[in-house]
Amino acid sequence: MGFFLELLVNGLLVGMMYALVALSFVLVYKATSVINFAQGELVMLGGFIAAATLTIYGIPLVIALPLTLGLMIAVGFGLERGMLRPLIGRPVIGIIMATIGLASVLRGLAPMIWGAATKDVPLPLPVRPFIVYDLFISPLNLVAGGASLLFLAGFGYFFKKTRTGIAMRAVADDQQAAMAMGIDVGSIFALTWGIAGLVSAIGGVIWGNFLGVDTHLALVGLKVFPVVILGGLDSVGGAILGGLIVGAVENVSAGFIDPYVGGGTKDFMPYVLMILALMIRPSGFFGREIIERV
Amino acid sequence: MFYRACGVFKTTYAADMELYPVPLAKYTVAAVAVFCAVIVPLVSSDHLLSLANLVGIAVVGAIGLNILTGFTGQISIGHGAFMAVGGYTAAILSARYGMPFWVGLIAGGSMAAVVGTFFGTPSLRIKGLYLAIATLAAQFIIEWAINHITWISGGVQSTIYVPKPALAGLPLDSELKKYFMILVVAAMAYVFAMNLVRTRIGRAFMAIRDRDVAAEILGVNIFAYKLLAFAISSFYAGVAGALFTYYLEIANYEQFTITVSVQYLAMIIIGGLGSVLGSVFGAVFITLLPIVLRWGVEGVWELFAPPTSMMLDFLANLRLIVFGGLIILFLILEPEGLYRLWKHVKDYFRVWPFAY
Numbered sequence: 001m002g003f004f005l006e007l008l009v010n011g012l013l014v015g016m017m018y019a020l021v022a023l024s025f026v027l028v029y030k031a032t033s034v035i036n037f038a039q040g041e042l043v044m045l046g047g048f049i050a051a052a053t054l055t056i057y058g059i060p061l062v063i064a065l066p067l068t069l070g071l072m073i074a075v076g077f078g079l080e081r082g083m084l085r086p087l088i089g090r091p092v093i094g095i096i097m098a099t100i101g102l103a104s105v106l107r108g109l110a111p112m113i114w115g116a117a118t119k120d121v122p123l124p125l126p127v128r129p130f131i132v133y134d135l136f137i138s139p140l141n142l143v144a145g146g147a148s149l150l151f152l153a154g155f156g157y158f159f160k161k162t163r164t165g166i167a168m169r170a171v172a173d174d175q176q177a178a179m180a181m182g183i184d185v186g187s188i189f190a191l192t193w194g195i196a197g198l199v200s201a202i203g204g205v206i207w208g209n210f211l212g213v214d215t216h217l218a219l220v221g222l223k224v225f226p227v228v229i230l231g232g233l234d235s236v237g238g239a240i241l242g243g244l245i246v247g248a249v250e251n252v253s254a255g256f257i258d259p260y261v262g263g264g265t266k267d268f269m270p271y272v273l274m275i276l277a278l279m280i281r282p283s284g285f286f287g288r289e290i291i292e293r294v
Numbered sequence: 295m296f297y298r299a300c301g302v303f304k305t306t307y308a309a310d311m312e313l314y315p316v317p318l319a320k321y322t323v324a325a326v327a328v329f330c331a332v333i334v335p336l337v338s339s340d341h342l343l344s345l346a347n348l349v350g351i352a353v354v355g356a357i358g359l360n361i362l363t364g365f366t367g368q369i370s371i372g373h374g375a376f377m378a379v380g381g382y383t384a385a386i387l388s389a390r391y392g393m394p395f396w397v398g399l400i401a402g403g404s405m406a407a408v409v410g411t412f413f414g415t416p417s418l419r420i421k422g423l424y425l426a427i428a429t430l431a432a433q434f435i436i437e438w439a440i441n442h443i444t445w446i447s448g449g450v451q452s453t454i455y456v457p458k459p460a461l462a463g464l465p466l467d468s469e470l471k472k473y474f475m476i477l478v479v480a481a482m483a484y485v486f487a488m489n490l491v492r493t494r495i496g497r498a499f500m501a502i503r504d505r506d507v508a509a510e511i512l513g514v515n516i517f518a519y520k521l522l523a524f525a526i527s528s529f530y531a532g533v534a535g536a537l538f539t540y541y542l543e544i545a546n547y548e549q550f551t552i553t554v555s556v557q558y559l560a561m562i563i564i565g566g567l568g569s570v571l572g573s574v575f576g577a578v579f580i581t582l583l584p585i586v587l588r589w590g591v592e593g594v595w596e597l598f599a600p601p602t603s604m605m606l607d608f609l610a611n612l613r614l615i616v617f618g619g620l621i622i623l624f625l626i627l628e629p630e631g632l633y634r635l636w637k638h639v640k641d642y643f644r645v646w647p648f649a650y
């Protein structure tokens with residue numbers, strides 16, 4: 001039982017970090033209906049920028065962190081302007097392929113600029129884990145969980161109460177109708193990608209501190225899909241719940257199944273979960289069901 | 295005689311569906327056939343032939359994916375995994391049960407078709423991006439199964455060594471002999487696809503792609519045809535995977551990772567969605583791109599410094615950047631791909647020299 005509980009808690013904590021990455025994905029999908037296959041690569045880029053500013057150029061954290069966030073926001077704006085705006089109104093496959101192409105570009109560009117060696121993102125966090133009832137909880141996990149909850153609350157407020165947030169929801173619902181109501185769809189898109197860049201940067205800093213920064217960091221993005229399908233593609237709360245479930249299931253199943261099959265359960269279990277979710281309830285826990293009318 | 299089309303004067307649907315609208319088309323096909331079957335093997339070195347072989351295998355896989363994605367509109371990011379199913383089936387049959395290679399090809403294709411159809415069943419309820427994500431799951435689940443079920447992977451490194459393919463006791467042991475093996479399969483794949491898209495089934499596929507609700511109202515059984523598209527496409531993938539396995543004489547899952555799935559998607563995007571000829575263009579383009587890039591980089595690098603491991607790193611990164619950049623550029627500038635460019639060229643010469 002103790003073993004199970006430890007696996008579960010650790011899984012949940014990693015799940016909070018998945019949720020953080022998934023948040024950015026959900027945000028982009030919610031506002032622009034673009035499915036972002038380059039989410040992991042954006043996180044990787046955030047990690048690379050953070051690592052480069054902190055360790056290669058030796059800039060202190062107080063300046064480096066805002067610099068990373070600012071640069072990633074700029075990257076988000078740039079992507080929207082250069083790549084996604086010309087693709088508005090194209091079929092789904094075109095947009096999916098464009099983000100896959102972007103993923104490839106980023107995976108080549110980042111190591112070309114900063115080198116392929118694994119880099120640290122040193123954060124001033126205590127290394128020693130807290131011990132609560134025999135369970136080890138690392139401070140990094142707490143920061144990630146805190147950031148996720150902060151974003152959840154922030155986005156919740158933003159989408160429900162602010163003018164821009166409501167405009168974003170309107171754009172997500174029907175671009176043409178939103179345009180007719182006087183919403184500047186282009187700037188809403190740009191803003192969305194800017195925020196996505198910001199969230200990815202934070203994800204990059206946290207995951208970079210956890211795993212070290214190299215191109216493998218982008219693989220985090222592949223875990224995003226089970227998370228968002230479970231939670232619902234356009235639900236911020238769903239991203240967090242999905243992250244927790246995926247983190248818990250993969251960790252617990254890995255703990256019990258791995259000894260028999262020789263590893264790899266973590267890469268495989270989330271997708272089984274996802275296929276089941278797609279067959280039973282494609283819209284996930286909180287996602288909006290799509291109804292088609294002729 | 296030597297006729298060119300100079301307008302559309304067709305009065306029947308049958309005439310509209312003709313494979314050879316003008317005699318010139320027949321001569322072109324004959325010329326291409328002679329070029330592939332006689333001239334290429336005569337003049338090519340082993341290195342060029344090996345490139346031609348890789349292109350041939352890619353052609354089979356790309357046509358398969360285009361039937362599913364380009365003609366039926368169902369996105370699949372699991373094509374590499376379906377190729378793996380075909381490759382490992384063929385490898386197991388040949389290496390453990392001593393089956394000849396053509397049995398391995400058909401069995402590999404059929405097995406991939408079964409697996410592909412299974413992973414296509416979610417398409418009953420979901421489509422578009424949801425389906426893309428479901429096929430992504432297929433990629434990871436199949437990869438995991440191959441790696442972790444010892445009976446499939448053969449234990450160490452998930453690698454199965456395959457005996458040389460042989461036809462009627464004659465071993466296909468050189469690049470040249472393998473070239474003919476691949477050429478025949480690729481030609482069959484092309485002709486079958488060309489004819490498939492002209493039939494009732496092909497039209498049903500296109501109806502589903504263009505508007506699935508409307509297709510259903512017209513009486514197209516959407517689910518059956520979607521599964522059929524998955525089956526045919528996966529069959530192609532399986533055959534391509536089996537061919538690749540016989541070509542390399544080794545089955546290894548690293549030849550069939552998600553990168554391969556993405557490459558095939560890139561082939562049909564750059565070649566042209568919904569065009570059989572476009573798949574061929576795309577297959578040629580994407581297969582030769584890294585090789586051309588290597589020549590270019592080596593050539594420029596040698597002007598300044600001797601080649602080092604730094605150059606190889608640079609090349610690997612540059613390859614990713616150019617690959618991704620080309621996908622994005624094609625999507626933005628010419629979404630219908632190389633096939634459309636080819637049509638522009640053809641249309642220009644169709645009326646040349648009187649372009650008005």
